[in-house]
Amino acid sequence: xxxxxxxxxxxxxxxxxxxxxxxxxxxxxxxxxxxxxxxxxxxxxxxxxxxxxxxxxxxxxxxxxxxxxxxxxxxxxxxxxxxxxxxxxxxxxxxxxxxxxxxxxxxxxxxxxxxxxxxxxxxxxxxxxxxxxxxxxxxxxxxxxxxxxxxxxxxxxxxxxxxxxxxxxx
Numbered sequence: 001x002x003x004x005x006x007x008x009x010x011x012x013x014x015x016x017x018x019x020x021x022x023x024x025x026x027x028x029x030x031x032x033x034x035x036x037x038x039x040x041x042x043x044x045x046x047x048x049x050x051x052x053x054x055x056x057x058x059x060x061x062x063x064x065x066x067x068x069x070x071x072x073x074x075x076x077x078x079x080x081x082x083x084x085x086x087x088x089x090x091x092x093x094x095x096x097x098x099x100x101x102x103x104x105x106x107x108x109x110x111x112x113x114x115x116x117x118x119x120x121x122x123x124x125x126x127x128x129x130x131x132x133x134x135x136x137x138x139x140x141x142x143x144x145x146x147x148x149x150x151x152x153x154x155x156x157x158x159x160x161x162x163x164x165x166x167x168x169x170x
Contacts, residue, residue: 013100015167016099016100016102016103016167017096017100018099019099019163019166020095020096020098020099020102020163021095021099022162022163022166023095023098023158023160023162023163024092024094024095024096024098024099025091025092026095026158026159026162027094027095027154027155027158027159028087028088028091028092028095028155029158030151030158030159031091031151031152031154031155032151033154034150034151034154035147035151038147042147049083049129049134049135050080050084050086050087051076051079051080051083052134053083053086053128053129053132053134054078054079054082054086055070056132056133056134057132065078065079065082066078087125090121090124090125091121091155094117094121094124095159095163098160099163102163102164110160110161110164111157113156113160114156114161115153115157116156117156117159117160118149118152118154118155118156118159119149119152119153121152121155122148122149122152
């Protein structure tokens, strides 16, 4: 069996998709880095919204994540893992979508693209949580907004910059 390698630097949708996946992974790493640095600097706890979102999805679907029941340590551990995995999927997936649309935005400056991607991923992840009643951004404090928005802007800027570095500034 002969397979053809696809280079992320080559033209075409597959190269753009792969570059977007890689850029999204780099952006996700940047988001996590900024988030964890904020936790260290301000000594703030980790957000519980990812786990709460998974729990709410369990309730809506009528399923339990653990044989020992929804309040068991086992279920809590699974929620924590699933919440983190959903964040990674959102970040890498958004990068993939960005890769597929980036060429249509050729005239938009990189900082604007980065801010747009960051805001889009912020809305795309916070929106479902708000819709499920897990959080209500209308009642967030200024520091809550900053600790949510700044890492997402870092995500967007790194995703846009890495994509352009891989694809040659297209």
